[in-house]
Amino acid sequence: MAGRIEDYALIGDLQTAALVGRNGSIDWLCFPRFDSPSCFGALLGTEEHGRWLLAPVGATECTSRSYNGDNLVLETLWETPTGTVKVIDFMPQRDATPDVIRIVEGVSGSVEMRGEIQLRFDYGRVVPWVRRTDHHRVAVAGPDSVWIREHPSIRSYGKDFTTVAEFTVHAGDRIPTVLSWLPSHYTAPPRQDAEKSLKETLDGWHEWAAKIRYQGPYRDLVTRSMIVLKALTYQPTGGIVAAVTSSLPEEIGGVRNWDYRFCWLRDSTMTLSALVRGGCIEEAAAWRLWLLRAVAGDPADLQIMYGVGGERRLAEQIADWLPGYEDSTPVRFGNAAVAQLQLDVYGEVVDTLHTALQAGIPMERAAWGLVKALMSFLEDHWHEPDEGLWEVRGRRRHFVHSKIMCWVAFDRALKMAETTGLPAPLDRWRTIRDTIHKDICTKGYNSALGTFTQYYGGKTLDAATLFVATTGFLPPDDPRVVGTVEAVRDHLVHNGFVHRYSTAAADGAKAAVDGLTGREGAFLACSFWLADALVAIGREAEACALFEQVAAISNDLGLISEEWDPEAKRQLGNTPQAFTHVALVNTAFLLAQGQG
Numbered sequence: 019m020a021g022r023i024e025d026y027a028l029i030g031d032l033q034t035a036a037l038v039g040r041n042g043s044i045d046w047l048c049f050p051r052f053d054s055p056s057c058f059g060a061l062l063g064t065e066e067h068g069r070w071l072l073a074p075v076g077a078t079e080c081t082s083r084s085y086n087g088d089n090l091v092l093e094t095l096w097e098t099p100t101g102t103v104k105v106i107d108f109m110p111q112r113d114a115t116p117d118v119i120r121i122v123e124g125v126s127g128s129v130e131m132r133g134e135i136q137l138r139f140d141y142g143r144v145v146p147w148v149r150r151t152d153h154h155r156v157a158v159a160g161p162d163s164v165w166i167r168e169h170p171s172i173r174s175y176g177k178d179f180t181t182v183a184e185f186t187v188h189a190g191d192r193i194p195t196v197l198s199w200l201p202s203h204y205t206a207p208p209r210q211d212a213e214k215s216l217k218e219t220l221d222g223w224h225e226w227a228a229k230i231r232y233q234g235p236y237r238d239l240v241t242r243s244m245i246v247l248k249a250l251t252y253q254p255t256g257g258i259v260a261a262v263t264s265s266l267p268e269e270i271g272g273v274r275n276w277d278y279r280f281c282w283l284r285d286s287t288m289t290l291s292a293l294v295r296g297g298c299i300e301e302a303a304a305w306r307l308w309l310l311r312a313v314a315g316d317p318a319d320l321q322i323m324y325g326v327g328g329e330r331r332l333a334e335q336i337a338d339w340l341p342g343y344e345d346s347t348p349v350r351f352g353n354a355a356v357a358q359l360q361l362d363v364y365g366e367v368v369d370t371l372h373t374a375l376q377a378g379i380p381m382e383r384a385a386w387g388l389v390k391a392l393m394s395f396l397e398d399h400w401h402e403p404d405e406g407l408w409e410v411r412g413r414r415r416h417f418v419h420s421k422i423m424c425w426v427a428f429d430r431a432l433k434m435a436e437t438t439g440l441p442a443p444l445d446r447w448r449t450i451r452d453t454i455h456k457d458i459c460t461k462g463y464n465s466a467l468g469t470f471t472q473y474y475g476g477k478t479l480d481a482a483t484l485f486v487a488t489t490g491f492l493p494p495d496d497p498r499v500v501g502t503v504e505a506v507r508d509h510l511v512h513n514g515f516v517h518r519y520s521t522a523a524a525d526g527a528k529a530a531v532d533g534l535t536g537r538e539g540a541f542l543a544c545s546f547w548l549a550d551a552l553v554a555i556g557r558e559a560e561a562c563a564l565f566e567q568v569a570a571i572s573n574d575l576g577l578i579s580e581e582w583d584p585e586a587k588r589q590l591g592n593t594p595q596a597f598t599h600v601a602l603v604n605t606a607f608l609l610a611q612g613q614g
């Protein structure tokens with residue numbers, strides 16, 4: 019059975035990632051890309067769906083674990099009655115093949131170790147044929163092959179479609195196992211020197227993390243979040259995935275299970291802004307090139323998300339052979355939200371291009387051409403109902419947040435045109451910006467309730483309306499802004515955590531606004547957004563207390579998923595999620611500014 023979501027550690031090579039449990043089991047790994055089918059999928063089922071256990075014989079949980087500094091090299095320690103052992107897990111920067119390397123280090127005494135490698139390709143469905151060569155065990159099925167190279171001191175044998183390894187580690191020993199993926203028609207992968215790879219991996223992360231500039235009281239949290247955001251970046255293209263997992267539930271046992279291994283324009287633009295804020299400029303330049311390639315074509319065909327290579331077809335499928343995380347079904351691969359209209363993404367893209375310009379990345383012609391094409395599309399469509407940033411699966415509505423972000427798109431496009439002198443229909447854009455503003459203030463604000471609402475004419479709330487306080491849409495001391503911040507704080511907070519909206523049916527409707535059954539946890543990014551809004555309206559102390567309370571639920575390694583169950587007190591949803599880590603970084607920077 020899979021562990022709790024917060025039990026998992028992340029290792030990755032900037033093209034894919036693996037999750038390692040506190041019991042020493044790698045329960046999630048997709049080769050060769052983030053969005054490839056898994057070969058270890060126990061996270062969404064049982065060990066029969068693939069995993070790699072490496073732990074002392076009879077051990078359940080480790081004694082402690084940590085990253086070896088500002089990197090993704092995981093060190094898991096077990097203290098046993100006969101001795102102490104450390105397992106060092108990492109994925110080296112990609113060369114010819116993607117690899118996972120596990121080095122067992124004897125710290126004191128001697129410890130009996132056991133490894134169990136159960137490879138199950140195609141999301142746990144395919145049991146490969148395994149054979150032995152001179153130096154490897156090779157597992158092959160269909161397009162995939164995995165090559166396992168063990169240290170000579172490891173005795174391994176096949177049993178019940180599992181490669182079992184048994185060995186003793188003594189103080190001072192370092193015993194590596196290297197697992198590499200190759201397309202199945204290739205011959206053996208190049209031989210990896212595990213210790214050399216470890217040093218290169220540590221050096222690579224050290225060099226990258228040295229760029230991070232944050233001066234404030236939350237250094238460790240911010241640095242870990244920035245490393246997570248970097249790990250979610252697909253290095254060959256600059257695309258950024260929303261999380262490394264699929265179908266970790268937003269409600270245990272519920273249906274709200276989605277695949278996040280894609281590049282949402284919303285999530286990736288927010289990630290970019292956080293990376294730029296933290297001093298990582300190169301990633302912004304790479305992402306902009308990714309964006310220009312991904313969206314090339316008719317602006318009317320712009321999608322709200324793409325594959326890491328810019329792929330457009332991300333069809334949603336149900337994996338009915340997988341029992342799901344703690345029986346949460348259906349398990350989905352692909353994401354039907356790809357076909358939705360979400361008008362906010364225009365604002366997020368243009369806002370991020372504006373942030374990049376302010377950070378010194380010049381606006382070249384192709385990027386400005388994109389801005390103009392986006393604005394031209396938005397001119398004709400801003401007034402339409404859409405599915406909004408929460409990607410509702412109910413009917414389209416005039417979501418207030420979507421409209422605010424349309425206003426942001428025109429506002430930032432104008433700012434860029436004004437500062438660069440680039441050609442633009444300035445008067446027309448100003449007129450539309452002001453028309454949108456008036457539309458929102460007339461139809462999206464409920465004066466009886468004293469707050470902006472979730473959608474035009476409704477009475478329900480939405481934490482995304484907090485953006486009225488932080489985008490410059492209205493001055494922060496405007497009573498409508500203060501009223502909205504207070505309404506969210508008073509009505510969407512449960513046990514100290516902010517829900518994005520209510521999942522109960524309201525406004526006389528039979529179904530919930532999101533069209534889904536069940537409920538969900540508190541959406542963690544929204545708690546940080548509330549903290550940002552509190553800072554905007556001058557309530558720093560309240561913001562700081564909220565930030566610290568929310569940040570405290572990150573796991574022992576500083577990782578956070580999408581949601582939090584405020585009653586069961588456990589993480590929910592896909593992990594680690596860019597949205598949450600981005601929001602944490604932004605709030606930490608904001609609070610540091612106030613304290614500086």
Ligand SMILES: OC[C@H]1O[C@H](O[C@H]2O[C@H](CO)[C@@H](O)[C@H](O)[C@H]2O)[C@H](O)[C@@H](O)[C@@H]1O
Pocket residue numbers: 260276277278282284285353354355407408409410411532597
């Ligand atoms: O709540 C229903 C929707 O949930 C997912 O979307 C959420 O995650 C996205 C990626 O982080 C984020 O951009 C979005 O704002 C969130 O609501 C799911 O991907 C959707 O298919 C689903 O309808």
